[in-house]
Amino acid sequence: MTLAAEIDKNGTSPEKLLAPVLSAFWDEPESWTLETYRRHEGYEGLRKALAMTPDDLIAYVKDSGLRGRGGAGFPTGMKWQFIPQGDGKPHYLVVNADESEPGTCKDIPLLFANPHSLIEGIVIACYAIRSSHAFIYLRGEVVPVLRRLHEAVREAYEAGYLGTDIMGSGLDLELTVHAGAGAYICGEETALLDSLEGRRGQPRLRPPFPAVAGLYACPTVVNNVESIASVPAILNKGKDWFKSMGSEKSPGFTLYSLSGHVSGPGQYEAPLGVTLRQLLDISGGMRPGHRLKFWTPGGSSTPMFTEEHLDVPLDYEGVGAAGSMLGTKALQCFDETTCVVRAVTRWTEFYAHESCGKCTPCREGTYWLVQLLRDIEAGKGQMSDLDKLNDIADNINGKSFCALGDGAASPIFSSLKYFREEYEQHITGKGCPFDPAKSTVWADDKNAHRGVNA
Incomplete structure (x- = not known):
């Protein structure tokens, strides 16, 4: 059903199709502070996670159906499950914030407006995989985001959400924010690990995979910013709530980055499976007097689509069946003036x-x-x-x-x-x-x- 038909049938506004969770309070004054985050049930998901065993927590995230938001769409809980237990080695969580794909602009705005959602997700993930040290690898050029993230980490340490004996659970966690030197290749997880270790960022030959031999040759989970930031809401509101959005194989909400020759570029947080036609209807369409010629569903590295694909469901299966990839949900739209x-x-x-x-x-x-x-x-x-x-x-x-x-x-x-x-x-x-x-x-x-x- 098209958005127009949805409106005619239900009398609802286009905005009803959106699902603001991570972006729910981006427009509030000082949305990035711990005080604002707490007003919106911040760190409640962590409280519920710490009441579970690590194995039950991994199973819960796995059952929710959360898939990686960095491009590949690999199930997040399954990636956590791959970490070997009882191996006697340190375990690490590395958050990939080296957002560099042309057209992709979701993780940087998320970190700028709501960094505590990531920090809370990191603590939950580290508890699940039994890690005591996590890293955020941030693209070095975004200095304002780096400063804001450092301040959020300081607030979290001061409030007892990081450091020793977090919330009386016995969990100790150190969080390090690392600024990369601006190489696109470091968005690839193994090149990122090499860079984090102080070497030139180049992809590693696999196997071994990071889950077995990642950072410092120890078991490592590498997750995207949005993937980890989505976890607290799942714990707080429940996996059934999360699965009520999206489709059976691609459940939940996600950030779509709309850019190019459109009237209303920006971030649109909606359930997986929304179409570009619906998002354009919500945002005001193409720029006045012009029509869509071609667009990318997931950034410049995904096969382009044309006007005939406007009604393709923007989830992993729908986009894949149409011949492209959902990728980072970077919807770059180009009109007929574009060569x-x-x-x-x-x-x-x-x-x-x-x-x-x-x-x-x-x-x-x-x-x-x-x-x-x-x-x-x-x-x-x-x-x-x-x-x-x-x-x-x-x-x-x-x-x-x-x-x-x-x-x-x-x-x-x-x-x-x-x-x-x-x-x-x-x-x-x-x-x-x-x-x-x-x-x-x-x-x-x-x-x-x-x-x-x-």
Whole structure:
């Protein structure tokens, strides 16, 4: 049923389809403080968690159906369950806050507006996996968020939610906030662990997996910010409440990041399974006088969709069945003024620049993709270049150490699938048929051919 039909049938407003939980009080004065968080039942989930045994707590989170919000959608409780018990080694929790995916902007606003939801989730998770030391790996450029997070951690220590004998439970926990140096590759969990240990951030060959040999070669859980921040609400309001939202295999609420040529960009927290058409109806649609041309369901590393996919349910199964991935729920929307070739070129330049260079398919493949795309975009390409693009992307996809290579190949495959004619127009017409004066994508075009650092 479309949103319009929902409104006609029930007489409800579009906002009724939203489910603000993590974002429920972002607009309140000083929403980031412990005082505000406590007013909204903050740390009540922790109180209930500490009344359970660690094994029962893991089973509870597993039964809730919470899936990782960082992109892959792996069940959170199952990841906790993989940690071996009775091994005599320290266990670690590492929170991945190195948000760098083009178009993705959910974890940073969450940390800025409501950092205590993450801290409470960290304490719960550490109790479950029997860890006494947790780390938050934050993207170093976001200095205001770093300062606010440090202050929230200080408040939590002062209130007895961190440190020794937390809430009289006997749980001791130290929390370290680490600022990374700004490498996209460190969003990959094993590269993040290498960086946290003081080495160059590069993906590790697996096995062993982090659950067996992660940080300092000890059992480690690596979770996304939103994944951990969602846990307190599940404990406080119950797993049945959580499963009442979303779908059977993708339950719960999540943050959708709407950006691009839209009237109302921002964070929209809704049950999994909402559609882009519904979110656009709520937010005011595309910018006046324009229509949707293509969009990404989960950031630039996921295969793009077109207008025909407006009613695809935005959950893991629905998006997967339609040929893409939900990823980080970064809904980048582009209108008809956008040159697909230009947009894909810019994304590919990003991946070529951020490739760590460890594996040959990604290091060499992204470089040659950029060269071909620049030639095609400038009108210097040949028809045979389109098959070369596809072949090079195929030689990267699934053949690199981490998902960066797959992410670089995805826009190539999907744009050739839906907009091959536009690539051909660039070749036969000796240049781009779009007017740069009408498209915001061309704003930095004077630097477009200076190199991947442009």
